[in-house]
Amino acid sequence: QVQLVESGGGLVQSGGSLRLSCAASGFSLESYSMGWFRQAPGKEREGVSCISSSDGSTYFADSVKGRFTVSRDNAKNTVYLQMNSLKPEDTAVYYCAAGGVCLTNMVLTSVYNWGQGTQVTVSS
Numbered sequence: 058q059v060q061l062v063e064s065g066g067g068l069v070q071s072g073g074s075l076r077l078s079c080a081a082s083g084f085s086l087e088s089y090s091m092g093w094f095r096q097a098p099g100k101e102r103e104g105v106s107c108i109s110s111s112d113g114s115t116y117f118a119d120s121v122k123g124r125f126t127v128s129r130d131n132a133k134n135t136v137y138l139q140m141n142s143l144k145p146e147d148t149a150v151y152y153c154a155a156g157g158v159c160l161t162n163m164v165l166t167s168v169y170n171w172g173q174g175t176q177v178t179v180s181s
Contacts, residue, residue: 059083059170061153066175069143073179077138079153079172087131090156092165093138095149095177104163105151106138116159121147143179150174 065077079091090110096102106127107116115127126139136153152174157167 061155061170061172063151063153063172063175066151066177068178068180071143071145071179071181073143074139074141075143075177077140077151077153077175077177079136079138081134081155081170084155084170085131086129086134086136086155089169090159090165091127091129091136092154092156092159092163092168093127093136094152094154095147096152096174097146097149100149102152104165107159107163107165108136109159114159116161116163118163140177143177145179145181148177148179150176 060082062080069075092107093105094102095105105118108127108129124142129136153172155169156165
């Protein structure tokens with residue numbers, strides 16, 4: 058079964074950290090660029106970060122630059138989003154996706170698969 062499964066979400070106080078994981082099954086992440094997205098209640102989904110399959114280049118939304126990092130472990134078929142200095146405005150459901158190319162405007166082209174999402178709540 059082809060799927061992406063996110064984990065690691067939860068409730069954290071402002072200033073805290075969380076590490077999200079996105080594990081793939083049924084296919085290899087190695088050939089895909091991987092994106093992280095989030096959607097807060099009443100808002101549109103937005104791109105948070107992306108890591109390229111070709112050279113490992115990483116991209117971040119301005120709102121998370123300097124606080125979030127993204128990495129991939131192809132051996133474990135997993136991508137991670139390390140979130141530090143969390144703010145209440147980071148509260149959202151976070152999704153990972155496998156796709157073609159990371160664009161600098163936080164678009165991931167040719168999305169192949171989406172995860173089901175994991176809730177991140179940051180209290181003030």
